[in-house]
Amino acid sequence: IVMDDADLNLAVEGILWGAFGTTGQRCTACSRVIVHKKVLKKFTSMLLKRTKDLRVGDGLNEKSEMGPLVNEAQRQKVLNYCKIGVDEGAKLLTGGSCLSGKGLSKGFFFEPTLFANVSPKMRIAQEEIFGPVLSIISCRSLDHAVQIVNDSKYGLSSAIYTRDVNRAFKAIETLDTGITYINSSTIGAEIQLPFGGTKGTGNGHREAGTAALDVFTEWKAVYVDYSGTLQKAQIED
Template sequence: MRIKNYIGGKWIDSEQLQQVPIVNPANGTVLGEVPLSTKAEVEMAVSAAKEAQKKWALIPAPKRADYLYEIGYKLREKKEHLAQVLTSEMGKVIEEARGEVQEGIDMAFYMAGEGRRLFGETTPSELADKFAMSVRSPIGVVGLITPWNFPIAIATWKSFPAIVAGNTFVWKPSIETPLMAYELGKIFEEVGLPDGVANIVFGSGSTVGTAMIEHPDIKVISFTGSNATGSKVAELGGRHLKKVSLEMGGKNAVIVMDDANLSLAVDGIVWSAFGTAGQRCTACSRVIVHKDIKQELEEMLVEAISQLTVGDGLDPAIKVGPVINRKALEKINYYVQIGKQEGAKLLAGGKILSAPPFEKGFYFEPTIFTDVKNDMMIAQEEIFGPVISIIEVCSLEEAIEVNNSVKFGLSSSIFSQDINKIFKAQRDLDTGIVYVNAGTTGAEIHLPFGGTKGTGNGHRDSGQAALDVFTEWKSIYVDYSGKLQRAQIDTEN
């Protein structure tokens, strides 16, 4: 299968002959090809989006929302098919793939509801016979750049609020997972979304991404990906005075206090650390544990991961699938070797799985390090794989300090039965998301998603906060006094 770009409501072959294979990371099977599109094709997509935007913005928001309801119904109808495709091209196990499609369904219905809740404000005026209000206005054409690890969920986090707010978009999906973008594009087509509202251009970040960021008619860039790339996006977008929304890396921690329910903590750690083979921006990478229960927790974790089955995620018995590609596998192995050199103790795992039946895929053993010091690389840098580092602390205050010591601030978690500790932690943990007695994953679409420090730049995906990325505030004053009234001056009488 050769993927085409979706521009102006039509599927168009790329003028670029160079194609990249789409590879199933579980077994190396080639699923198709995706083009490395050109700057000219970005221009075509932006032109189509610009032409459609004014007309789209004039459609009442509740009517725009009707398209999202239809998209949600289509996603629900195709849920199993989409989950199978997602697992085949990305690798996450089928149960998680179904959950991701469900997130897209939830986002469709939630943002459809926002079509009737694009609230502004009415406020009193300081002058008589004067009305004051604010309204949300669409910005225009927006650019969306999404990663491979949640190829449908993150796409819906960005595209659905963009279009319900009255914008049109150009979307560059990851070339690692183009099939999910193609499937979503087909749904846009099937529900009759007007031509030019949604445009998809496949290709590299250096060509397609750069062309989008530099294009004068794209007013917003919403990006999810690595810190290295996000920094470049911010710099280039800043030069062109664009609104740039960034959601980047994490070094997320689970804090386990001495009064915690350890069985529950182990379940939360294993799910959030090894689900999606650790390839979530919210994955648990550190376990910060009170010294009095460290040994018991370690023993329970080692036992728990010994029960995890690794393999092709299409098999429902599998709990940990492959990582996305060879480069990711080598990066994980690099950090594991660094951890050994730094003096961390390897409790479990630590190896690439390459013997049959793993020889054609990209598999890494679920891995646990202990006796990790907070200044070690494996405790500070994002690994993006099935590796956790156990760090011992003596108090809640020390646990919070260790949690906050990294450059990221996406997600954190605390397991405790003490309400005083819980409320102190949720106040002091410097992350955009905090979980109590749950792992570091499991965000729901009606709350803001994003982080502090090096994780982002203050914007949020998901929830009503997502609308702030894709709208401008307009303040309106209506004076019906029939005379000149001067604010701040004619207010004394």
């Protein structure tokens, strides 16, 4: 979520990393950005410019900002979703095609892709693409943005960019996801806090942190009596 009071430069860089940093091949990758209508035009222009400037190449090259997809099947899946987005009426701002050419022959490369005019019910906004495809959705308010986020069968990671601490804490309270970031993208939770999602992304448990002790172990209650006498109740001497 990008609110109208957000630091747009920070939001653009964070969302760019969250959406394309691992070519979208991450369970917490950013695939939807819900932007307040007051800053929608400016934010879209800023994000589009940076997306077009991304350096795609060998993932082992330090100068590369986005690497390849894992295999050809995944590349074709991403390509198919781009066609679905266009057919559903979304506006393709950049990308949407496979990449080839110098330095790109040994890998399954795809263009960083940005869609605008996306409605929350479109397939590209509801289904997991697992590729470098980002959809921009307009919202009227924080409540509207939260409604859009929560209208999904998934619930792993969410984020909000805002300078208003009240908005931030309202988002924390109302976003139905297992992880929420404030002024940071949807990826990067490497610190050992409980990790997991809600709805279709969850099973009621959390990995990592102290919560993992309950996930990967079982509780057993043990009573040991050292008195050598019959104890009818634990309070007896």
